[in-house]
Amino acid sequence: MKRGSGYNIVRFSVCERMFHNIVMVTYFLLLMTGMVIIGYNFQGERNSLREIFVLAHKTTGVIFLGGAILIVLCGKRAVWMENVRLLFVFTLRDIEWLVKKPVSILFRGVKPPPADKFNSGQKVWSAIAFFGSVTLAVSGIYLWMNRLSILALLIHTFIALGMILPLMGHMYMAIINRETRAGIGSIVNGKVDLRWAEDHYPVWVERKRRELLKRKSRKKTGLKKRGKKTFGLYDIQEKR
Numbered sequence: 001m002k003r004g005s006g007y008n009i010v011r012f013s014v015c016e017r018m019f020h021n022i023v024m025v026t027y028f029l030l031l032m033t034g035m036v037i038i039g040y041n042f043q044g045e046r047n048s049l050r051e052i053f054v055l056a057h058k059t060t061g062v063i064f065l066g067g068a069i070l071i072v073l074c075g076k077r078a079v080w081m082e083n084v085r086l087l088f089v090f091t092l093r094d095i096e097w098l099v100k101k102p103v104s105i106l107f108r109g110v111k112p113p114p115a116d117k118f119n120s121g122q123k124v125w126s127a128i129a130f131f132g133s134v135t136l137a138v139s140g141i142y143l144w145m146n147r148l149s150i151l152a153l154l155i156h157t158f159i160a161l162g163m164i165l166p167l168m169g170h171m172y173m174a175i176i177n178r179e180t181r182a183g184i185g186s187i188v189n190g191k192v193d194l195r196w197a198e199d200h201y202p203v204w205v206e207r208k209r210r211e212l213l214k215r216k217s218r219k220k221t222g223l224k225k226r227g228k229k230t231f232g233l234y235d236i237q238e239k240r
Protein backbone atom coordinates (compact mmCIF):
# COMPACT_ATOMS: atom_id res chain seq x y z
CA MET A 1 0.00 0.00 0.00
CA LYS A 2 1.40 3.40 -0.99
CA ARG A 3 1.88 6.01 1.74
CA GLY A 4 -0.32 9.11 1.96
CA SER A 5 0.19 11.96 -0.52
CA GLY A 6 0.21 14.78 2.04
CA TYR A 7 -3.01 16.10 0.44
CA ASN A 8 -6.69 15.45 1.02
CA ILE A 9 -9.48 15.65 -1.51
CA VAL A 10 -13.02 16.52 -0.44
CA ARG A 11 -15.24 13.56 -1.31
CA PHE A 12 -18.54 14.35 0.41
CA SER A 13 -20.19 17.62 1.45
CA VAL A 14 -21.76 18.15 4.89
CA CYS A 15 -25.23 17.33 3.49
CA GLU A 16 -24.03 14.13 1.80
CA ARG A 17 -22.45 13.01 5.08
CA MET A 18 -25.51 13.95 7.12
CA PHE A 19 -27.67 11.94 4.71
CA HIS A 20 -25.44 8.86 4.97
CA ASN A 21 -25.01 9.06 8.70
CA ILE A 22 -28.65 9.62 9.62
CA VAL A 23 -29.56 6.64 7.42
CA MET A 24 -26.70 4.60 8.95
CA VAL A 25 -27.67 5.26 12.60
CA THR A 26 -31.43 4.93 12.18
CA TYR A 27 -31.02 1.86 9.98
CA PHE A 28 -29.15 0.06 12.76
CA LEU A 29 -31.73 1.07 15.36
CA LEU A 30 -34.48 -0.16 13.03
CA LEU A 31 -32.65 -3.43 12.51
CA MET A 32 -32.18 -4.01 16.25
CA THR A 33 -35.72 -3.07 17.30
CA GLY A 34 -37.07 -5.01 14.29
CA MET A 35 -35.19 -8.15 15.34
CA VAL A 36 -36.66 -7.94 18.85
CA ILE A 37 -40.17 -7.57 17.40
CA ILE A 38 -39.58 -10.60 15.13
CA GLY A 39 -38.49 -12.52 18.26
CA TYR A 40 -41.70 -11.57 20.08
CA ASN A 41 -43.78 -12.48 17.00
CA PHE A 42 -42.21 -15.94 16.85
CA GLN A 43 -43.02 -16.51 20.51
CA GLY A 44 -46.54 -15.22 19.90
CA GLU A 45 -46.13 -12.77 22.81
CA ARG A 46 -47.85 -9.39 22.81
CA ASN A 47 -46.86 -7.79 26.12
CA SER A 48 -46.20 -4.12 26.94
CA LEU A 49 -42.43 -4.48 26.41
CA ARG A 50 -43.12 -5.55 22.81
CA GLU A 51 -45.30 -2.47 22.40
CA ILE A 52 -42.39 -0.28 23.59
CA PHE A 53 -40.15 -1.82 20.92
CA VAL A 54 -42.88 -1.32 18.31
CA LEU A 55 -43.15 2.35 19.31
CA ALA A 56 -39.35 2.75 19.18
CA HIS A 57 -39.31 1.05 15.75
CA LYS A 58 -42.03 3.34 14.38
CA THR A 59 -40.40 6.49 15.80
CA THR A 60 -37.01 5.55 14.35
CA GLY A 61 -38.71 4.79 11.02
CA VAL A 62 -40.15 8.31 10.93
CA ILE A 63 -36.71 9.81 11.68
CA PHE A 64 -35.12 7.55 9.01
CA LEU A 65 -37.53 8.60 6.28
CA GLY A 66 -38.24 12.18 7.40
CA GLY A 67 -34.57 12.90 8.13
CA ALA A 68 -33.40 11.58 4.76
CA ILE A 69 -36.07 13.55 2.85
CA LEU A 70 -35.36 16.76 4.81
CA ILE A 71 -31.62 16.56 4.17
CA VAL A 72 -32.18 15.97 0.45
CA LEU A 73 -34.49 19.01 0.32
CA CYS A 74 -31.96 21.20 2.19
CA GLY A 75 -28.90 20.11 0.17
CA LYS A 76 -27.73 21.36 -3.22
CA ARG A 77 -29.83 19.89 -6.02
CA ALA A 78 -26.86 19.71 -8.39
CA VAL A 79 -24.91 17.52 -5.94
CA TRP A 80 -27.79 15.06 -5.48
CA MET A 81 -28.46 14.92 -9.22
CA GLU A 82 -24.81 14.19 -9.94
CA ASN A 83 -24.76 11.44 -7.31
CA VAL A 84 -27.96 9.92 -8.70
CA ARG A 85 -26.41 9.87 -12.18
CA LEU A 86 -23.12 8.43 -10.96
CA LEU A 87 -24.77 5.80 -8.74
CA PHE A 88 -27.80 4.66 -10.68
CA VAL A 89 -26.88 4.81 -14.37
CA PHE A 90 -25.45 1.40 -15.25
CA THR A 91 -23.53 0.82 -18.49
CA LEU A 92 -21.60 -2.06 -20.08
CA ARG A 93 -18.48 -0.78 -18.30
CA ASP A 94 -20.13 -1.68 -14.99
CA ILE A 95 -20.63 -5.25 -16.15
CA GLU A 96 -16.98 -5.29 -17.28
CA TRP A 97 -15.91 -3.95 -13.84
CA LEU A 98 -18.02 -6.49 -11.96
CA VAL A 99 -16.56 -9.36 -14.02
CA LYS A 100 -12.94 -8.16 -14.00
CA LYS A 101 -12.70 -6.98 -10.39
CA PRO A 102 -12.90 -10.43 -8.74
CA VAL A 103 -10.61 -11.90 -11.46
CA SER A 104 -8.05 -9.09 -10.87
CA ILE A 105 -7.62 -10.26 -7.25
CA LEU A 106 -6.21 -13.56 -8.57
CA PHE A 107 -4.54 -12.30 -11.77
CA ARG A 108 -2.70 -8.98 -11.43
CA GLY A 109 -2.62 -8.52 -15.21
CA VAL A 110 -6.41 -8.16 -15.37
CA LYS A 111 -7.48 -4.55 -14.79
CA PRO A 112 -11.10 -3.47 -14.23
CA PRO A 113 -12.07 -0.20 -15.95
CA PRO A 114 -11.15 2.89 -13.87
CA ALA A 115 -13.92 4.14 -11.54
CA ASP A 116 -15.59 7.55 -11.47
CA LYS A 117 -16.79 8.84 -8.06
CA PHE A 118 -18.17 5.36 -7.25
CA ASN A 119 -17.08 1.97 -8.52
CA SER A 120 -19.58 -0.57 -9.90
CA GLY A 121 -19.62 -2.58 -6.65
CA GLN A 122 -20.66 0.55 -4.79
CA LYS A 123 -23.31 1.19 -7.46
CA VAL A 124 -24.79 -2.29 -6.92
CA TRP A 125 -24.85 -1.73 -3.14
CA SER A 126 -26.48 1.69 -3.63
CA ALA A 127 -29.24 0.16 -5.77
CA ILE A 128 -29.86 -2.52 -3.10
CA ALA A 129 -29.81 0.10 -0.30
CA PHE A 130 -32.12 2.50 -2.16
CA PHE A 131 -34.74 0.05 -3.45
CA GLY A 132 -34.55 -1.97 -0.21
CA SER A 133 -35.11 1.13 1.92
CA VAL A 134 -37.99 2.38 -0.24
CA THR A 135 -39.68 -1.04 -0.08
CA LEU A 136 -39.15 -1.16 3.70
CA ALA A 137 -40.60 2.34 4.10
CA VAL A 138 -43.65 1.67 1.91
CA SER A 139 -44.42 -1.74 3.47
CA GLY A 140 -43.76 -0.28 6.95
CA ILE A 141 -46.23 2.58 6.44
CA TYR A 142 -48.77 0.10 5.02
CA LEU A 143 -48.30 -2.18 8.06
CA TRP A 144 -48.78 0.79 10.38
CA MET A 145 -52.16 1.45 8.76
CA ASN A 146 -53.15 -2.23 8.36
CA ARG A 147 -51.69 -4.16 11.27
CA LEU A 148 -53.02 -7.51 10.05
CA SER A 149 -51.61 -7.46 6.52
CA ILE A 150 -49.62 -10.70 6.30
CA LEU A 151 -48.28 -9.83 2.83
CA ALA A 152 -46.89 -6.46 3.99
CA LEU A 153 -45.39 -8.13 7.08
CA LEU A 154 -43.70 -10.81 4.94
CA ILE A 155 -42.32 -8.27 2.44
CA HIS A 156 -41.11 -6.00 5.28
CA THR A 157 -39.39 -8.87 7.14
CA PHE A 158 -37.81 -10.54 4.08
CA ILE A 159 -36.41 -7.30 2.64
CA ALA A 160 -35.00 -6.33 6.06
CA LEU A 161 -33.33 -9.73 6.47
CA GLY A 162 -32.22 -9.78 2.81
CA MET A 163 -30.36 -6.50 3.21
CA ILE A 164 -28.26 -7.74 6.13
CA LEU A 165 -25.70 -9.63 4.01
CA PRO A 166 -25.04 -6.83 1.48
CA LEU A 167 -24.86 -4.37 4.41
CA MET A 168 -22.24 -6.55 6.09
CA GLY A 169 -20.30 -6.54 2.80
CA HIS A 170 -20.52 -2.73 2.73
CA MET A 171 -19.32 -2.49 6.34
CA TYR A 172 -16.48 -4.93 5.63
CA MET A 173 -15.25 -2.71 2.77
CA ALA A 174 -15.64 0.45 4.88
CA ILE A 175 -14.05 -0.75 8.13
CA ILE A 176 -11.96 -3.92 7.65
CA ASN A 177 -10.67 -4.33 4.08
CA ARG A 178 -7.13 -2.89 3.93
CA GLU A 179 -7.53 -1.63 0.34
CA THR A 180 -10.71 0.33 0.93
CA ARG A 181 -10.92 1.23 4.63
CA ALA A 182 -8.88 4.41 4.06
CA GLY A 183 -12.11 5.84 2.65
CA ILE A 184 -13.80 5.93 6.08
CA GLY A 185 -12.79 9.61 6.51
CA SER A 186 -15.22 10.45 3.70
CA ILE A 187 -18.22 9.93 6.00
CA VAL A 188 -16.52 11.54 9.02
CA ASN A 189 -14.88 14.77 7.82
CA GLY A 190 -15.68 14.33 4.14
CA LYS A 191 -12.03 13.98 3.06
CA VAL A 192 -9.80 11.18 1.81
CA ASP A 193 -6.12 11.02 0.90
CA LEU A 194 -5.56 12.35 -2.63
CA ARG A 195 -3.29 9.48 -3.73
CA TRP A 196 -5.72 6.89 -2.38
CA ALA A 197 -8.50 8.63 -4.30
CA GLU A 198 -6.35 8.64 -7.48
CA ASP A 199 -5.80 4.90 -7.10
CA HIS A 200 -9.46 4.06 -6.47
CA TYR A 201 -11.42 6.73 -8.33
CA PRO A 202 -9.06 8.03 -11.10
CA VAL A 203 -11.82 9.28 -13.42
CA TRP A 204 -13.40 11.30 -10.59
CA VAL A 205 -10.09 12.86 -9.45
CA GLU A 206 -9.21 13.75 -13.05
CA ARG A 207 -12.63 15.38 -13.52
CA LYS A 208 -12.20 17.36 -10.28
CA ARG A 209 -8.78 18.56 -11.50
CA ARG A 210 -10.19 19.64 -14.86
CA GLU A 211 -13.05 21.51 -13.15
CA LEU A 212 -10.47 23.24 -10.97
CA LEU A 213 -8.36 24.30 -13.95
CA LYS A 214 -11.46 25.58 -15.74
CA ARG A 215 -12.38 27.68 -12.71
CA LYS A 216 -8.84 28.95 -12.44
CA SER A 217 -8.69 29.92 -16.09
CA ARG A 218 -11.92 31.86 -15.70
CA LYS A 219 -10.25 33.64 -12.79
CA LYS A 220 -13.23 32.77 -10.61
CA THR A 221 -11.50 30.25 -8.41
CA GLY A 222 -12.28 31.76 -5.02
CA LEU A 223 -8.77 30.65 -4.06
CA LYS A 224 -7.96 31.61 -0.53
CA LYS A 225 -5.08 30.65 1.68
CA ARG A 226 -6.14 29.83 5.18
CA GLY A 227 -2.67 28.97 6.41
CA LYS A 228 -2.57 25.95 4.12
CA LYS A 229 -1.94 25.33 0.46
CA THR A 230 -5.24 25.04 -1.37
CA PHE A 231 -5.89 24.19 -5.01
CA GLY A 232 -9.19 26.00 -5.40
CA LEU A 233 -12.43 26.01 -3.43
CA TYR A 234 -10.81 23.73 -0.85
CA ASP A 235 -11.45 20.63 -2.97
CA ILE A 236 -7.83 19.55 -2.66
CA GLN A 237 -6.14 20.53 0.58
CA GLU A 238 -2.74 20.13 2.14
CA LYS A 239 -2.98 17.95 5.26
CA ARG A 240 -2.38 19.77 8.52
Ligand code: HEM
Pocket (backbone or CB within 6 Å): 011, 020, 023, 024, 027, 028, 117, 118, 121, 122, 123, 125, 126, 129, 133, 167, 170, 171, 174, 175, 183, 184, 185, 186, 187
Ligand atom coordinates in the same frame (compact mmCIF):
# COMPACT_ATOMS: atom_id res chain seq x y z
C1 HEM B 1 -21.42 0.90 10.25
C2 HEM B 1 -22.13 1.12 9.15
C3 HEM B 1 -21.64 1.82 7.93
C4 HEM B 1 -20.38 2.26 7.60
C5 HEM B 1 -19.10 2.16 8.41
C6 HEM B 1 -20.47 2.88 6.31
C7 HEM B 1 -19.42 3.47 5.65
C8 HEM B 1 -19.49 4.07 4.41
C9 HEM B 1 -18.41 4.77 3.75
C10 HEM B 1 -17.01 4.95 4.30
C11 HEM B 1 -18.87 5.21 2.56
C12 HEM B 1 -18.11 6.04 1.53
C13 HEM B 1 -17.29 5.19 0.61
C14 HEM B 1 -16.67 6.09 -0.45
O1 HEM B 1 -15.76 6.84 -0.11
O2 HEM B 1 -17.14 6.05 -1.57
C15 HEM B 1 -20.24 4.79 2.45
C16 HEM B 1 -21.05 5.00 1.35
C17 HEM B 1 -22.34 4.54 1.22
N1 HEM B 1 -23.11 3.96 2.22
FE1 HEM B 1 -22.43 3.40 4.05
N2 HEM B 1 -21.76 2.80 5.88
C18 HEM B 1 -22.51 2.16 6.83
C19 HEM B 1 -23.87 1.89 6.80
C20 HEM B 1 -24.70 2.14 5.72
C21 HEM B 1 -26.12 1.87 5.68
C22 HEM B 1 -26.94 1.29 6.82
C23 HEM B 1 -26.54 2.22 4.44
C24 HEM B 1 -27.92 2.15 3.83
C25 HEM B 1 -28.88 1.35 4.22
C26 HEM B 1 -25.40 2.72 3.70
C27 HEM B 1 -25.42 3.15 2.40
C28 HEM B 1 -24.35 3.68 1.71
C29 HEM B 1 -24.38 4.06 0.32
C30 HEM B 1 -25.59 3.89 -0.62
C31 HEM B 1 -23.14 4.59 0.01
C32 HEM B 1 -22.67 5.12 -1.36
C33 HEM B 1 -22.10 3.96 -2.16
C34 HEM B 1 -20.84 3.40 -1.55
O3 HEM B 1 -19.89 4.17 -1.35
O4 HEM B 1 -20.80 2.18 -1.28
N3 HEM B 1 -24.29 2.68 4.52
N4 HEM B 1 -20.60 4.12 3.59
